[in-house]
Amino acid sequence: MKKLALLGALVLAAPLAAMAAPETYVIDPIHSYPHFAVDHLGVSTTRGRFDKMSGTFTVDTAAKTGGVELVIESASVSTGDRDKGARKRSRDEHLRGADFFNVAEFPKMSYKSTAVKFNGDVPVEVQGQLTLLGVSKPVTLKIERWVCKDHPFRKKPMCGGDASGSFKRTDFGMKYGVRAIGDVVALFIGFEGYKQ
Amino acid sequence: MDDLLAHPAVQAAVAPLAVGLAVAALLLPLRLSGLAAAAGFLIAVYLIGNFSFSTLTATRKLVVLATAAPLLGVIADFAFKPTRVAGPVLGVLFGAAALWVFWSVLVQQPFAHGLRLGAGVVALVGLTVAAAVPLQVDAVRAGAAGVGLGVGVGVGAVLGASALIGQYGIALGAASGGFLLLVMMLGRRVRAGASLALTVSVGAALLACAAVLLAQLPWTAAAALALVPLAVRLPLPDRSYLGIQAVIAVFYALVPAAGCLALVWTASGATS
Numbered sequence: 001m002k003k004l005a006l007l008g009a010l011v012l013a014a015p016l017a018a019m020a021a022p023e024t025y026v027i028d029p030i031h032s033y034p035h036f037a038v039d040h041l042g043v044s045t046t047r048g049r050f051d052k053m054s055g056t057f058t059v060d061t062a063a064k065t066g067g068v069e070l071v072i073e074s075a076s077v078s079t080g081d082r083d084k085g086a087r088k089r090s091r092d093e094h095l096r097g098a099d100f101f102n103v104a105e106f107p108k109m110s111y112k113s114t115a116v117k118f119n120g121d122v123p124v125e126v127q128g129q130l131t132l133l134g135v136s137k138p139v140t141l142k143i144e145r146w147v148c149k150d151h152p153f154r155k156k157p158m159c160g161g162d163a164s165g166s167f168k169r170t171d172f173g174m175k176y177g178v179r180a181i182g183d184v185v186a187l188f189i190g191f192e193g194y195k196q
Numbered sequence: 197m198d199d200l201l202a203h204p205a206v207q208a209a210v211a212p213l214a215v216g217l218a219v220a221a222l223l224l225p226l227r228l229s230g231l232a233a234a235a236g237f238l239i240a241v242y243l244i245g246n247f248s249f250s251t252l253t254a255t256r257k258l259v260v261l262a263t264a265a266p267l268l269g270v271i272a273d274f275a276f277k278p279t280r281v282a283g284p285v286l287g288v289l290f291g292a293a294a295l296w297v298f299w300s301v302l303v304q305q306p307f308a309h310g311l312r313l314g315a316g317v318v319a320l321v322g323l324t325v326a327a328a329v330p331l332q333v334d335a336v337r338a339g340a341a342g343v344g345l346g347v348g349v350g351v352g353a354v355l356g357a358s359a360l361i362g363q364y365g366i367a368l369g370a371a372s373g374g375f376l377l378l379v380m381m382l383g384r385r386v387r388a389g390a391s392l393a394l395t396v397s398v399g400a401a402l403l404a405c406a407a408v409l410l411a412q413l414p415w416t417a418a419a420a421l422a423l424v425p426l427a428v429r430l431p432l433p434d435r436s437y438l439g440i441q442a443v444i445a446v447f448y449a450l451v452p453a454a455g456c457l458a459l460v461w462t463a464s465g466a467t468s
Binding site: 133179 | 410
């Protein structure tokens, strides 16, 4: 009788155990890009993106915990100006140089979460550390959209959405041209990941 | 005033020139006018806003070593008489120290490529310093070498996609120009010393290496800069007014600097 009760308890608890397990998703690099926007001369906004991002995010809706680890290749920065034409350099070349992202010395930047806030079963905010140019500072990302479903064609479980945040580039030592090019950098990250 | 101090031309040229001239004049009685180049360089670093060393990037290590150079130069000026071995010894010393500056960049390269780049860094810094140190006994030639090295690496770096390195280089040249202006105004030679020779050679060589590794300065252009300390050794009309000698010496220095710029211009045009 005792064994039967124990077995019954285990059978009942098994789904709960499965629900409590954190789910890890691997970033789909083809559909996940961090975009940025920065003021230029107080006249317009220059927008760009990094073409290569990788990483994982983890969600445990039962425990209301999660984690994010992203790695972005600095050299993949693109603002649409890569053809220098008659100029000595294009904007993208300048961004890769020592004045901005210094990709020769810091080929990667990373973001690692320290906490994830939930609203019900939905993560709404990620607090973490952005490491850029060798400097780590806290940056908070607001998750503006969060969707989990099976891929309509591949039928693989996936999650994704949009996140946004901002930081001051001078906090990371990127001080060049701060009077002409804004200090505040707005971030917009569209991401999709497949369950591991 | 803030807007004025934030202007790149003020940060890189006007302020370093003025500070270089002022420091050269103020320290003349102490025979430390050679610190003019270091003072002008550091005022540029301050105005550009890079006096932060919380993370020692290659550029910040460069500032550290370029600051250590004049301090070592002052010690050398007062503790030792100029000797023939001073140039090669200091060249080896600063060439090795340059590896520390760029280590974080070199270790990210494939081994053989990193080794070649490291050897290039050591050679460029070592040879430039070795060639410049003997100029310490000649204020006109030392000051002119500073102008040529600074302008060459500064403008070359700007063309090579780093305005920051360019500003540092131009500041070095402008500060050396401030020193040279004092010599011209006084009409007599003042002591340049190892403090000036080391500042301009170490600073410019490190900036050239930075422009090669972190920006797009061709290594051939960087190598051309090493000829500046040799070019200023060409004959000067010793009996002429010192100002004329200074102008001619600066002309000599600007020839290899112009060669550096021509190589940068050609390389950037060739790849477009």
